[in-house]
Amino acid sequence: MPVARSINGGGGNLFATETSRASEITLADEVDLRPKIERCCLVTRECRDIGSLVRFVIAPDGTLVPDIEGKLPGRGFWVTAEGSVLDRAVKDGYLARALRRVNAEDVVVPAELSEFVALLLRRRCLSLFGLARRAGVVVVGFKKVQGILASGGGRLLVLAAEGAASEDKLRRIAGNSYGDVKVIDFFEARALAPIFGRVNWAYAGVQRCGFAERLLAETERLVGFTNSEVGMHQISARINKAAR
Known part of the structure; x- marks a missing residue:
């Protein structure tokens, strides 16, 4: 994978392992919501739930590995899931000092680390969408999405990033259900088209379930590594944005 090779010279196998793990999430992993840690x-130095952090571990070959799922063995370092914070960890020497404290000063911290983390988080989100679709908790199309939102069974409203959803359409699709419905509006239509089975989809919805909460957690981490103003919104805020 080009990004992994640029970070680790020959593209160390643990980077490949972590990337493949991101696409091999099991159903049991995602419906079992883990306790808060x-x-x-x-x-x-702020203590936060690990769902809003990214863990890094040192591989046996001396590679610094982003542990997206927080399951790899070894001593870990936790950084807030924001590109700017991770960049500070690299540029201002926080990671280097932490590595020295565990006698691992020979580990090279790559400058492209935040870009690679963003790539892994994006792949994990897409994998989750695929699992949710196969589990039957994703609906695609205006009428179907409108239906699950109207029934109170919808948790996520997914909008294609290049779509121009008007205030009127958002109000119509949301009905009276938008109090706790979150909007995900930064995935391009082409990225989710193979998963949703439609090339020109504009609206999708995820029912209230463990998958939806896991998707919320992972997309919120991903948003921290994007430079875009779009991301996670309450649907009421998204409607207000469309009105401007």
Whole structure:
């Protein structure tokens, strides 16, 4: 994979392993919501739920590996899931000092680390969408999405990034259900087309379930590594944005 090779010279096997793990999530992994566990960010020193952090471990070959799922063995370092914070960890020496404290100063911290983390998080989100689709908790199309939102059974409204959903359409699709419905509006139509089985989809919905909550957690982490203003919104905020 080009990104992995640019970070680790020959593209170390643990990068490949972590990338493949991101696409091999099991049904049991995602419907079993894990208990809240807190860790402290290496940079900010703020203790947060691990769902809003990214863990890094040292591989036996001396590679610094982003542990997206937080399951790899070894001593881990936790950083807030924001590109700017991870960039500080690299540029201002936080990771280097942490590595020295565990006698791992020979580990090279790549400058492209935040871009690689973003890639892994994106792949994980797409994998989750695929699992949710196969589990039958995703609907595609205006009428179907409108139906699950109207019934109170919808948790996520997914909009194609290049779509121009008007205020009127958003209000019509949401009905009176938008109090706790979240909007995901930064995935391009082509990225989710193979998963949704439609090339020109504009609206999709995810029912209330473990998959929806897991998708929320992972997309919120991904948003921290994007430079876009779009991301996770309450649907009411998205409607207000469309009105401007």
